[in-house]
Amino acid sequence: MHCVPPKLGGMNLTPLQLQPDPxxxxxxxxxxxxxxxxxxxxxxxxEQADAGTAVVSMALQPHLLNNHGAGHGGVLMTLMDMAxxxxxxxxxxxAREVVTVxxxxxxxxxxxxxxxxxxxxTGGGKxxxxxxxxxxxxxxxxxxxxxxxxRYRNAS
Numbered sequence: 001m002h003c004v005p006p007k008l009g010g011m012n013l014t015p016l017q018l019q020p021d022p023x024x025x026x027x028x029x030x031x032x033x034x035x036x037x038x039x040x041x042x043x044x045x046x047e048q049a050d051a052g053t054a055v056v057s058m059a060l061q062p063h064l065l066n067n068h069g070a071g072h073g074g075v076l077m078t079l080m081d082m083a084x085x086x087x088x089x090x091x092x093x094x095a096r097e098v099v100t101v102x103x104x105x106x107x108x109x110x111x112x113x114x115x116x117x118x119x120x121x122t123g124g125g126k127x128x129x130x131x132x133x134x135x136x137x138x139x140x141x142x143x144x145x146x147x148x149x150x151r152y153r154n155a156s
Contacts, residue, residue, distance in 0.1 A: 052121035054086035070110035080146040083119035084131035098150040111143035
């Protein structure tokens with residue numbers, strides 16, 4: 001089977017051949033101090049992660065807003081995903097890794113300024129962990145809530 005890259009407005013859309021950043025190649029990829037390039041780029045800060053709970057924060061920047069001037073939904077989802085993943089990992093003291101299996105999100109209100117996601121593990125076993133999270137803005141207003149399922153796996 002031959003795959004032809006799609007065209008958009010006469011431009012070929014071919015996959016980018018990304019080269020790993022040499023500076024981040026030396027950073028840990030697993031464990032409590034693991035480096036996740038995407039969330040580092042977004043400015044996420046893990047404030048707390050212990051005993052099945054986690055708090056992750058960020059300051060919204062202009063390039064992270066939607067067309068209405070509020071925090072983009074994808075940014076809020078990623079913030080909650082990161083918080084829930086750390087809650088799941090802290091439940092097992094970062095002995096393994098997790099991958100997101102499923103996530104359900106409800107957006108409650110527009111967000112701006114500093115955002116804080118609080119997450120907790122609500123159940124699970126040896127292979128799966130169930131979590132919930134919420135994002136609040138700097139005034140304590142709930143912007144979004146989520147539930148997620150995370151699969152534990154051995155570090156690669």
